Amino acid sequence: MQEFSSQLQQVLCRIALACDQVARKQDEVQLLAVSKRQSIEAIVAVYEAGQHDFGENYVQEALQKIQLLAHLPLTWHLIGALQSNKTAEVAQHFAWVHSVDRFKIAQRLSQQRPQHLPPLNICVQVNIDNQDTKSGCQISELPDLVKAILPLPNVVLRGLMIIPQAQNYQAFTQLAQIRQQLLGTIPALNSQVFDTLSMGMSDDLEQAIAAGSTMVRVGTAIFGQRT
């Protein structure tokens, strides 16, 4: 279990160094520990080493973990594809969804968010390099999607998320520019907390931070290989 603590510290060091190199403050970049296909024991060890935010890809797997770890003050983020028949459970059990790629999903999440919980934080996932295997909305669809999501009462549009192809570092810069363009052209966005760029993983968190990432999603560098 000691290894998780030192791997977590190493990742935090990488984040600090990457921030330093581009004169950003370390607290501008949040670490999301991606725990998909990792054991409960590993998650507890990483929590005990100081990590509170965890990302999961598969709804069923995540719900089991959330239930088993309900006694710990963890914040759960869904980062994997979301089908509309799973939105109710996600609206009840997660604090964030990074992978919203169409209006229907956002609308259902808003309708199904329990009233006793704060609004659900959501990001729109963008298919930045036109991969047909990956989900995400097209860049051209983004302005209309953002405008449609903004009035929904029980979700807060926090920002944008990408999973670019390996070593497509330019995608990080492009997403930061797209965020600025949206802020410039959709005035209502400026009264929201549209502050999140969810980008960067184990292999490219430095490049993502240099481009403006505010949340890096790191799995293997913390937990080791997935089972």
Ligand SMILES: *Cc1c(COP(=O)(O)O)cnc(C)c1O
């Ligand atoms: C698995 C996954 C990650 C973490 O990837 P690592 O390379 O293990 O850091 C980040 N984001 C998403 C969407 C993922 O599916």
